[in-house]
Amino acid sequence: MKQVAGIGLRSPHLVEIGRDRPATAFLEIHAENYLAGSPALATVERLRADYTFSVHAVGLSLGSAEGLDEAHLGRVAALVKRLQPAYVSDHLSWSVAGGRYFNDLLPLPYTEEALGVVVRNVGRLQEALGRQVAIENPSCYLGFAHSTLSEPEFLSELVRRSGCGLLLDANNIFVTAHNLRLDPRAWLDGLSGAAITEYHLAGYAVNDADGEPILIDDHGSRVGDAVWALFGDIVRRFGPRPTLMEWDTDIPALSVLLDEAQRADCAIAAAGSHAARAA
Amino acid sequence: MPLALRDLQAAFAAHIMSNDRADLIAAVVGDSIPAASRLNVYRHHVFHSLAGALAATFPTVQALVGEEFFRKLTHAFVADALPSQPVLAEYGANFPAFVEGHTVARDLPYLADIARLDWTLNVAFHSPAEGHLDAADLATIPAEQLPSKTVALAAGAGLIRSLYPIDRIWTVSQPGAPTETVDLAARAARLLVLRRPDDASFIVLSEGEAAFVTALDAGRSLERAAEAGFAADAAFDLSTVLARLLALRAFAALQ
Numbered sequence A: 001m002k003q004v005a006g007i008g009l010r011s012p013h014l015v016e017i018g019r020d021r022p023a024t025a026f027l028e029i030h031a032e033n034y035l036a037g038s039p040a041l042a043t044v045e046r047l048r049a050d051y052t053f054s055v056h057a058v059g060l061s062l063g064s065a066e067g068l069d070e071a072h073l074g075r076v077a078a079l080v081k082r083l084q085p086a087y088v089s090d091h092l093s094w095s096v097a098g099g100r101y102f103n104d105l106l107p108l109p110y111t112e113e114a115l116g117v118v119v120r121n122v123g124r125l126q127e128a129l130g131r132q133v134a135i136e137n138p139s140c141y142l143g144f145a146h147s148t149l150s151e152p153e154f155l156s157e158l159v160r161r162s163g164c165g166l167l168l169d170a171n172n173i174f175v176t177a178h179n180l181r182l183d184p185r186a187w188l189d190g191l192s193g194a195a196i197t198e199y200h201l202a203g204y205a206v207n208d209a210d211g212e213p214i215l216i217d218d219h220g221s222r223v224g225d226a227v228w229a230l231f232g233d234i235v236r237r238f239g240p241r242p243t244l245m246e247w248d249t250d251i252p253a254l255s256v257l258l259d260e261a262q263r264a265d266c267a268i269a270a271a272g273s274h275a276a277r278a279a
Numbered sequence B: 001m002p003l004a005l006r007d008l009q010a011a012f013a014a015h016i017m018s019n020d021r022a023d024l025i026a027a028v029v030g031d032s033i034p035a036a037s038r039l040n041v042y043r044h045h046v047f048h049s050l051a052g053a054l055a056a057t058f059p060t061v062q063a064l065v066g067e068e069f070f071r072k073l074t075h076a077f078v079a080d081a082l083p084s085q086p087v088l089a090e091y092g093a094n095f096p097a098f099v100e101g102h103t104v105a106r107d108l109p110y111l112a113d114i115a116r117l118d119w120t121l122n123v124a125f126h127s128p129a130e131g132h133l134d135a136a137d138l139a140t141i142p143a144e145q146l147p148s149k150t151v152a153l154a155a156g157a158g159l160i161r162s163l164y165p166i167d168r169i170w171t172v173s174q175p176g177a178p179t180e181t182v183d184l185a186a187r188a189a190r191l192l193v194l195r196r197p198d199d200a201s202f203i204v205l206s207e208g209e210a211a212f213v214t215a216l217d218a219g220r221s222l223e224r225a226a227e228a229g230f231a232a233d234a235a236f237d238l239s240t241v242l243a244r245l246l247a248l249r250a251f252a253a254l255q
Helices: A011-020 A039-047 A070-083 A112-129 A151-162 A170-179 A184-189 A225-238 A254-272 B005-017 B022-027 B035-057 B059-065 B067-080 B095-101 B111-125 B135-139 B143-148 B166-172 B207-217 B222-232 B238-247
Strands: A005-008 A027-030 A053-056 A087-091 A094-097 A100-106 A134-136 A165-169 A196-201 A205-209 A212-216 A243-245 B158-162 B189-195 B200-204
Touching: A005 A254, A011 A039, A011 A254, A039 A070, A053 A070, A070 A112, A087 A196, A094 B005, A100 B005, A100 B035, A112 A151, A112 B005, A134 A151, A134 A196, A151 A165, A151 A184, A165 A170, A170 A184, A170 A196, A170 A212, A170 A225, A184 A225, A196 A225, A205 B035, A212 B035, A225 A254, A243 A254, B005 B022, B005 B035, B022 B035, B035 B059, B035 B067, B035 B111, B059 B067, B059 B111, B059 B166, B067 B095, B095 B111, B111 B158, B111 B166, B111 B189, B111 B200, B135 B238, B143 B222, B158 B207, B166 B189, B166 B200, B189 B207, B207 B222, B207 B238, B222 B238
Parallel strands: A005 A027, A005 A243, A027 A053, A053 A087, A087 A134, A134 A165, A165 A196, A196 A243
Antiparallel strands: A094 A100, A205 A212, B158 B189, B189 B200
8 A cells, every 4th residue: 555644743753753763655844843943853854864754834824914924934944945845835824913923823814805915925935935835724713704705716716826736634624614614525616636735634622612512623633534534535536645644732652643644545545546536 | 894904913813812802703704603702712722822832841830830820820921922933942031031020929939040941941952053162172272372262152051040949949840750848048059051962951050160151151261261260169170160061062162
């Protein structure tokens, strides 16, 4: 079976991965955890010889109306230049307003105005990095009344205008669809697969909001059954892609994470045997 | 007329950090989960995730005050000062000063110094691994030039002084450390924090060593720094102190 699933490289596993070099399609790091320099960065540089890397940024704030923080952009660009990763990505969201950083993936209204802002910021990012980046669909807990585009329409138009790739997070589609009362399969109908460069998978939590369940993208458990089913649909529709298994809170033993990544490989193999040919 | 994106983001920011914004709530689709409850998911996550970041940087402060009080303390700090950029390892430089000004400092007068120690260890851990000065390098300098030489502290090195035995307090607060009583009146502490190959650590300095390191860090020559060390402690011995600090890789390589 072809290995296409990679795992997030997280600090509790650094020593074990450095020592045992387990087989995985790629290792992903969060850009913002490696900008300050540390013994962990030295470990990553050693691992580069044996692993393909993905640099996933969480703080570029591509949806900020005030534009990108050029100092932060410069640091991310320097890290990308240093590590030469196979994949680079960030989210369709914002986290900076008035020069203050909120450490969250905050939601955008899907309007022409916001589209213009994100197209400009993604263009600036791709210019600074000298390469294409992939933009990830976020988990949403609310929608704005004045949105005029659906999320897939917004993403498709972003791809068309900026030339970016798409990072499709199956868990985020499921979480958003549940929270905003959408049909996840209909969500997929609005998307062309050609621009998809990567998939993400993760677990979600169920919280209580005024007596109603609201799904939280906490990356703190195994992937939910309904998300596995949705992921199978995605792979049948769009074909296999490099797939990241994310786990960021209550991080389990490395063997559990690798086992979950292997389940993704199985799901891709099963779906791929009768998948639509990738566009 | 819907809010322009810049105004919507300013309203969102204000809503999360302080009072509910009616214009923002009106812009959000509510149903059986009202708009305000949906916004609360984000408000909660912002404070929760930044408290987690501060807990990672100030683990000893959290160990001393307990998780529940630490959450209250960090909530007040975050409300006062969000990060100015997304690298969370660089967030919290002002937390020790915040702790010092908080009412908790009346009961735990050493807590702000512990916060300084946690912060300085964090800075050392995230400092670049650069070359260090060793005895062989010093041997290449003609003896007559040595007294006027200046040497810089290694990248990430930092000196902390406290009226309290914060080295002991820090040690007994580490996970798994046996319960011990620390006599707060026992002695003041002078600590030198250093980056090591795989982590960061600190050593306890004598008064003479601390005066010597402080003078070197201020750009004084070896001779002047040794005078400062001797003035602070008549037992100060330059060759012994230099040998100790060189072995600990406390100085940066000569430029």
